Amino acid sequence: MKNFEKIADLQPLVGESIGTSDWLLIDQQRVNLFADATGDHQWIHVDVERAKDGPFGGPIAHGxxxxxxxxxxFETAFEIHETRSGLNYGLDKVRFIAPVPVGSRLRAHFRLLAWEALAAGGAQLKIEMTVECDGAKKPACVAESITRLFP
Structure with missing residues (x-):
């Protein structure tokens, strides 16, 4: 995990990597709980037996x-110590590039794309998140997260 003292410490890092998360297991229970929470029970995600005969040879996680x-x-990739609050402002350019087979591990790489000052010492950050699936040739997901942070 990378550590930064204050929000302003990230400003000179535009264009650079600011952290990589720990690995996270995507098991069938997590997929099923997500299906229950969202109402998306498509067989490719939740019907293990049927998914074995599907295009991926088993169930895959929802994008x-x-x-x-x-x-x-974010929680395991980097920390900004002098931050009182953070808000999700939105996402840009979300792409689900490769499937995530159930039972695989994911981690995310973060690159700072933009840093914009806000009132009271805050900043709006645009961060590219590239989600890696352990052993896969292509990333599972690439998205640009826009976050507002305040000291």
Whole structure:
């Protein structure tokens, strides 16, 4: 985990990596709980037996499940100590590039794309998140997260 003292410490790092998360297991229970929470019970995600005969040889995680793990990935990738609060402002350019087979591990790499000052010492950050699936040739997901942080 990378550590930064204050929000302003990130400003000179535009264009650079600011952290990589720990690995996170995507098991069938997590997929099923996500299906229950969202109402998306498509067989490719939740019917293990049927998915074995599907295009991926087994169940895969929902793309939106992968995206929803953004806060968990942030949590282990970097920390900004003098931050009182942070708000999700939005996402740009979200792409689900490769499937995530159930039973695989994911981690995210973060690159700072933009840093914009806000009132009271805050900043709006645009951060590219590239989600890697252990052993896969292509990333599972690439998205640009826009976050507002305040000291």
């Amino acid at each position: 939106f499940l992968t995206l929803s793990l953004l806060p968990a990935f």
